[in-house]
Amino acid sequence: xxTKAVIFDLDGTVLDNEDEYGAAFKKVLENLGANVKTDYPxxxxxxxxxxxxxxxxxxxxxxxxSFDELASDTQKEYLKLLSKVRxxxxxxxxxxxxRQDGIKTALATSSVWFILERVFEELPIKGLFDSVTTxxxxxxxxxxxxxxxxxxxxxxxxxxxxxxxxDSASGIEAAHQAEMKVIAIARNGRHEKELKDAELVxxxxxxxxxxxxxxx
Numbered sequence: 001x002x003t004k005a006v007i008f009d010l011d012g013t014v015l016d017n018e019d020e021y022g023a024a025f026k027k028v029l030e031n032l033g034a035n036v037k038t039d040y041p042x043x044x045x046x047x048x049x050x051x052x053x054x055x056x057x058x059x060x061x062x063x064x065x066s067f068d069e070l071a072s073d074t075q076k077e078y079l080k081l082l083s084k085v086r087x088x089x090x091x092x093x094x095x096x097x098x099r100q101d102g103i104k105t106a107l108a109t110s111s112v113w114f115i116l117e118r119v120f121e122e123l124p125i126k127g128l129f130d131s132v133t134t135x136x137x138x139x140x141x142x143x144x145x146x147x148x149x150x151x152x153x154x155x156x157x158x159x160x161x162x163x164x165x166x167d168s169a170s171g172i173e174a175a176h177q178a179e180m181k182v183i184a185i186a187r188n189g190r191h192e193k194e195l196k197d198a199e200l201v202x203x204x205x206x207x208x209x210x211x212x213x214x215x216x
Contacts, residue, residue: 003181003214004161006098007151010109010116012044012167013185014125017078017085024077025051028070034059045168047110047141048074075115082122088185090205095128101210108151108164110135110142131155142170145178152178163213172197181216183208 012018022040029036036059042051049071056063063070095105107129109116116134120126131154138146152162164175164182172195175182184198185205195201199216202208 003163005104005157007106007164009166020081027077028073045170094205106131106151108133143173148178
């Protein structure tokens with residue numbers, strides 16, 4: 001079936017912001033007394049708040065702060081670094097090509113609106129998408145399919161007519177649960193191995209075209 005819509009994840013897919021989110025989580029963990037030896041302590045794709053139960057357990061942290069408070073602390077640290085974030089190379093041109101070919105576009109992110117609003121203020125991406133869906137609009141985050149199914153419904157497009165572009169294993173699983181095919185965008189060879197369940201793994205948007213997307 002021909003692809004009629006492409007649904008983009010935000011963090012790590014539209015935005016080159018893996019380092020900034022990693023630094024934000026690391027800062028909050030260190031403020032809680034954790035010894036963090038990695039630059040990427042969190043799990044991509046599942047949401048900021050949803051990371052914290054696992055992080056507290058992993059680093060044996062005891063705190064009176066709620067998961068909501070820890071998420072807020074992380075988001076504040078991320079926003080301090082937002083000026084360093086850039087749009088992925090080749091994204092805008094690829095979206096332009098999709099639209100010229102009559103393919104709809106959507107943004108579907110586990111993030112929350114107040115973060116997204118700041119992103120839209122800082123970076124020229126708001127006008128690239130026909131619809132936007134956030135994690136606040138669904139009952140179940142990735143790897144559940146809710147986010148992508150909601151995005152497809154907003155575009156008035158059947159799930160099997162949608163293709164998802166992601167950068168996380170949880171996002172790939174969510175898309176497949178929604179009966180959608182996936183193109184994954186990898187940072188490096190190690191990351192590429194984590195994305196092996198996608199129909200196609202790329203490093204750069206310049207590798208894509210509407211013809212390729214339509215043929216998957």
